[in-house]
Amino acid sequence: MASKGLLQTEELYKYILESSVFPREPEPLKELRDVTANHPRKLMATAPDAGQIITMLLQLVNAKKTIEIGVFTGYSLLLTALSIPEDGKITAIDIDRDAYEIGLPIIKKAGVEHKINFVESEALPILDQLLTDHENEGSYDYAFVDADKVNYWNYHERLLKLLKVGGIVVYDNTLWGGSVAKNENETPEFYRPGRHLTIEFNKQIAADSRVQISLAPFGDGITICKRIM
Numbered sequence: 001m002a003s004k005g006l007l008q009t010e011e012l013y014k015y016i017l018e019s020s021v022f023p024r025e026p027e028p029l030k031e032l033r034d035v036t037a038n039h040p041r042k043l044m045a046t047a048p049d050a051g052q053i054i055t056m057l058l059q060l061v062n063a064k065k066t067i068e069i070g071v072f073t074g075y076s077l078l079l080t081a082l083s084i085p086e087d088g089k090i091t092a093i094d095i096d097r098d099a100y101e102i103g104l105p106i107i108k109k110a111g112v113e114h115k116i117n118f119v120e121s122e123a124l125p126i127l128d129q130l131l132t133d134h135e136n137e138g139s140y141d142y143a144f145v146d147a148d149k150v151n152y153w154n155y156h157e158r159l160l161k162l163l164k165v166g167g168i169v170v171y172d173n174t175l176w177g178g179s180v181a182k183n184e185n186e187t188p189e190f191y192r193p194g195r196h197l198t199i200e201f202n203k204q205i206a207a208d209s210r211v212q213i214s215l216a217p218f219g220d221g222i223t224i225c226k227r228i229m
């Protein structure tokens, strides 16, 4: 299993975290990282440096109505809940309620549970259900996708209908441990299935004229997309 960060050296990533991410990280997010640290799938949590830039984006677009696909123990969910206003809302979708419940006491203690509608489900049918209500079309300010790579493009097509023009969708893991820039035979076994899917997704999104994009090397790579038409 890979370590976090894709920079030249582990030390450089550690430096970024220790010099500028951890000192500004809100206490509830630190607590959530701590409770996740013992989880066997702890590497799945959104990286704190990615979380920091996402927090800034949420505030730049004044995000209020949001959606998250892939909650796990709730790091990205909690940072969203802390960044949106008191009457902001997050539809948070995950097939795994047990993982969400690990972070839930911290979310409650932070006083932001009222902003969250957790939906235990596969994400695609929920997006389709949201789209049956025309009032939802073009109404979301922000979406975050951090789930099954095989559906990233399916999520994208639906999220573009849900987002308002000017709204932002962020996709996590778009550098997939750096494997996107390696040959198949030099890619560790763990990354192989996701590598091809991520390369294809990155090609498709680069060719999508409906969005402005930036593939930024935070955490495991995040692609920031703004709906422009």
Ligand SMILES: C[S@@+](CC[C@H](N)C(=O)[O-])C[C@H]1O[C@@H](n2cnc3c(N)ncnc32)[C@H](O)[C@@H]1O
Pocket: 044, 045, 046, 069, 070, 071, 072, 073, 074, 075, 076, 077, 093, 094, 095, 096, 099, 121, 122, 123, 124, 146, 147, 148
């Ligand atoms: C990488 S983790 C999410 C990490 C989370 N964003 C965080 O900050 O901790 C991926 C999550 O996606 C969920 N997931 C996988 N496939 C899914 C699907 N088809 N629909 C909904 N959730 C899914 C998994 O249960 C897992 O909790």
Ligand SMILES: O=c1cc(-c2ccc(O)cc2)oc2c(O)c(O)ccc12
Pocket: 001, 002, 003, 004, 005, 006, 043, 044, 045, 046, 047, 146, 147, 172, 173, 177, 218, 219, 220, 221
């Ligand atoms: O196994 C992983 C690893 C990551 C990961 C790697 C490097 C980072 O800086 C952040 C995260 O993310 C994963 C993930 O999001 C997932 O859905 C499955 C596995 C992993």
